[in-house]
Amino acid sequence: MANDYDSQLIESVVVRRNRLTSxxxxxxxxxxxxxxxxxRLFLFSIALAALIAAICVGYSFVSNLLAEQRQKQQERSASAWVQLHADPKHGDLPLKNLRPGA
Structure with a gap:
């Protein structure tokens, strides 16, 4: 009888300790x-989606900026080429000098 009471007491203490820990x-x-x-999972998902969107927008902005700079540089080099190959006597360009390979 005493063992039964002791085992019930120990079991109830274990259950109570588990409940308190939980x-x-x-x-x-x-x-x-x-x-x-x-x-918490929903808010984490929203934050992750916002981070991915910000990365995409930043990448797009930087690539667009670099493309514009590349285009301006090509225009400058083309205008410099045109100025170098202009006919100084007539002030206009001969047709054969309009292309770099000609």
């Missing part, structure tokens, strides 16, 4: 805990 780690209400876990 309440300390996860909160008192299991329904609220599930709701908070879902909300």
């Amino acid at each position: 309440a300390l780690l996860y909160g008192e209400n299991p329904n609220q805990r599930r709701w908070m876990d879902s909300l």
Whole structure:
């Protein structure tokens, strides 16, 4: 009879300790805990999506900026080529000098 009481007492202490540990780690209400876990996951997903969108916008901005700089540099080199190959006597360009390979 004494062993039965002792084992019940030990088991109830173990159950109570597990419940207290669970309440300390996860909160008192299991329904609220599930709701908070879902909300936390949703907010993390939104933050991750915003980060990915910001990276895409930044990459697009930088690549567009570099393309514009490349285009301006090509225009400058083309205008410099035209100025070098202009006919100084007539002030206009001969047709054969309009292309670099001609």
